[in-house]
Amino acid sequence: MKILRELGEFIKMAGGMFRKPENSKMYWKQFMLQCNDIGIGSLGIICIISVFIGAVSTLQTAYQLVSPIIPKTTIAQIVRDTVILEFAPTLSCIVLCGVVGSKIASELGNMRVSEQIDALEIMGINTKGYLVLPKILAGLVTIPLLIMLAMVLGIWGGRLAGTAAGIIDPSIFDTGLVMAFKAYNVYFALIKSFVFAFIITAVPAFYGYNVKGGALEIGHSSTRAVVVSCVLLLLADYILSALLL
């Protein structure tokens, strides 16, 4: 029952976002600000985790492929496909759920509790359009870009680790990377990243925007936002994989 009520409230909030802006310049400014917060703000953590994920996947793949009849290029192929299909979009987005999701939920929650949202409403500003929509749009623009970067860095990290550990020669790794490459995998990862970007921004925005109470409730809503968006993200990952692969 609660899920249905929350779904109804979410749809209502989403419906309220699409109204004529009071001042397009201010909305654009807010969008750019959010692009900076979500995109540039998450750049560091995405770079770090991608490189390490790629590196670890190379080492573990090499550890499991002990048969001499399997060519070394297979390591690069496996690293490439796992990074593109799963590690870069899903793992990065789960981290972004924590980084971006909790920030959005606590920021909006604090604005709600300290009556900043009420102040905007009284000025005659559509707060759903001004505060929530730019966050979702910024996520839809920047998160897929971050995922693409994560793909590149993940593969580069794998190549680096393979070379450093003496497992695979860089030229063999590069040969493996282009072997049996399916561009569809990248499209699939991008489709996932758009869906995940929506979940990462819209779910925390919903919980933050609808906080009632004080500081304690901001913490609760932030935690709930991260948990719910993580679960939805994994569910969406499964559904998209089942439908599109």
Place this chain on the structure above:
Amino acid sequence: MIEIKNLKKSFDDKAVLKGVDVIFDDGKCNLIIGSSGSGKTVLMKCMVGLIKPTSGQVLYDGEDFVNMNDIEQKAIREKIGMLFQGGALFDSQTVEQNVMFPLDMFTGDKYSKKKERVKQVLERVQLKEDAYRKFPSEISGGMQKRVALARAIVLNPKYLFCDEPNSGLDPQTSMVIDKLIQEITQEYNITTIINTHDMNSVMEIGDHITYMHQGEKEWEGNNKEIILSENQKLNDFIFASEFLKDAKRMRTIQETGEIPKDMPAGVKDAIEEKLNVDLDGDGHIGNPSKNNPPSKE
């Protein structure tokens, strides 16, 4: 002018407003007083549209705000300024940016013109220039209230709502804020509605006072009449205030001719000065050493 007609609001089965009728005039400081849970905050929120009333009307110069569509409500809201209890300043913006925000959003003015207007209102609320670049967290509570007041009046509103403007402030700063609100109200001839339970404010700026009790309007009058009121519920409420308690006692003294021995001379003088009345009949208003002339009352 804002007119409230038979305004009712219930949350689930609990009636919070039980049919309130009141008129708030232009150019006056209209105070809504009452104990916690009396419905004064809900009344104010219904008036500005943050809560939709169950029934009744809120008329802004004759136009019913409750039954307006979104676009019409937006037009009214652009004429409203509101000072929130906690200031509600945007944390991520400086003092200057906070005050400039409504101008950025609703005017197409050049930056220099907006900056000039911001400076003008910040000077009006007596805020020093060195605070302009600071963030809300870097300034005192009193300064935050002044910034919030500056933001509320920057677009020259027709209606000014103040929710507990003195909460969390020391008595001296409270008086400064009260005075500012009163001056701005008279200067721009705006309709000001203040939600408070600060009795100093009631006596200082209460041109029109509405006392709320359990969701109903229990009493209304001005700051002179409140002392003479025989309403028991109002008396119970205001007797919590030392100042009004003494003022009431002074009225009793005037009527009975008996002055309680335990009342300090300083209190007597302060009350006389506040009310501008020679209550103890010593031929002076307040401290005799000041040689104030007696009142005609």
